[in-house]
Amino acid sequence: GKTINVALVGNPNCGKTSLFNFASGAHEHVGNYSGVTVDAKEGTFQQNGYTFRIVDLPGTYSLSAYTPEELYVRSHLNEAQPDVVINVVDASNLERNLYLTCQLIDMDVRMVIALNMYDDLERKGNKFDHESLSRMIGAPIVPTISKTGFGIEDLFNRVIKVYEEEDPVLRHIHINYGEVLEKGITNVRKALKANGNVPKSISKRYLSIKLLEGDHEIEAFVKALPGSEIILQDRDRNIAQIENLLQEDCETAFTNARYGFISGALRETFEQNKIKEASST
Numbered sequence: 001g002k003t004i005n006v007a008l009v010g011n012p013n014c015g016k017t018s019l020f021n022f023a024s025g026a027h028e029h030v031g032n033y034s035g036v037t038v039d040a041k042e043g044t045f046q047q048n049g050y051t052f053r054i055v056d057l058p059g060t061y062s063l064s065a066y067t068p069e070e071l072y073v074r075s076h077l078n079e080a081q082p083d084v085v086i087n088v089v090d091a092s093n094l095e096r097n098l099y100l101t102c103q104l105i106d107m108d109v110r111m112v113i114a115l116n117m118y119d120d121l122e123r124k125g126n127k128f129d130h131e132s133l134s135r136m137i138g139a140p141i142v143p144t145i146s147k148t149g150f151g152i153e154d155l156f157n158r159v160i161k162v163y164e165e166e167d168p169v170l171r172h173i174h175i176n177y178g179e180v181l182e183k184g185i186t187n188v189r190k191a192l193k194a195n196g197n198v199p200k201s202i203s204k205r206y207l208s209i210k211l212l213e214g215d216h217e218i219e220a221f222v223k224a225l226p227g228s229e230i231i232l233q234d235r236d237r238n239i240a241q242i243e244n245l246l247q248e249d250c251e252t253a254f255t256n257a258r259y260g261f262i263s264g265a266l267r268e269t270f271e272q273n274k275i276k277e278a279s280s281t
């Protein structure tokens with residue numbers, strides 16, 4: 001059978017390790033391997049004739065290059081290039097958890113979202129049209145309860161579908177950052193394309209976004225390419241233009257646009273049970 005490499009990515013405490021233990025715990029070996037500053041666990045198991053090799057990555061709120069965990073997760077995604085990412089999302093804290101989802105969309109990874117802590121959502125009586133959100137972001141969303149194992153078999157069946165590119169909701173999308181930022185992205189992307197030295201495996205849109213956000217690691221990567229001066233000059237010019245037009249810091253503009261996308265999407269799909277919330281406090 002085929003082996004599918006899967007990485008678990010999500011905020012701290014969203015239930016990644018519980019999911020990992022439930023999936024891999026029943027079978028075979030679990031090995032620890034250490035990075036310089038953080039640990040990740042790897043395990044394997046079988047389902048429907050497929051072998052899954054899963055890595056439980058450290059929890060992160062973002063994929064900027066600010067913490068060792070963020071850098072570790074990012075370099076794992078870029079270097080190990082898992083076949084499918086399972087983005088574990090805490091259903092009781094969608095707004096914050098979906099920020100990371102937006103950044104995974106920027107990276108253009110193939111993913112399935114585990115809508116974990118689903119028991120919490122149901123207990124609170126909140127209504128969430130996750131299928132509708134799933135269509136918006138072009139990735140399957142599967143309700144799970146990591147603690148009990150509910151939904152985990154379905155989750156890995158969707159991983160198979162995504163891996164085989166047979167999943168009906170699977171679609172390449174990108175976050176629309178609005179006219180001003182999109183213009184900047186397009187300009188930097190053109191400069192990257194004209195340079196000709198950017199590896200094909202890396203999304204130029206992703207690099208453009210990260211360059212505009214002032215990401216030091218991505219900047220160092222681009223700097224190492226022959227003829228990169230023109231790209232970086234172009235980037236600087238575009239940042240100045242964006243900051244002049246929006247009257248805010250360029251990195252902040254991207255952050256705000258992501259939260260804007262999330263709140264728009266949740267406005268259409270999520271309804272909080274106000275009665276229950278009020279009576280339980």
Ligand code: GDP
Binds near residue numbers: 117118147
């Ligand atoms: P990680 O930091 O993402 O690895 O999260 P953990 O797997 O360590 O889980 C954090 C806490 O949430 C633990 O106390 C788990 O027992 C609990 N937990 C995990 N999944 C669920 C779930 O689906 N529902 C509920 N109610 N609790 C969960």
Ligand code: MG
Binds near residue numbers: 016017018
């Ligand atoms: Mg953990």
Ligand code: K
Binds near residue numbers: 111137139
């Ligand atoms: K996609």
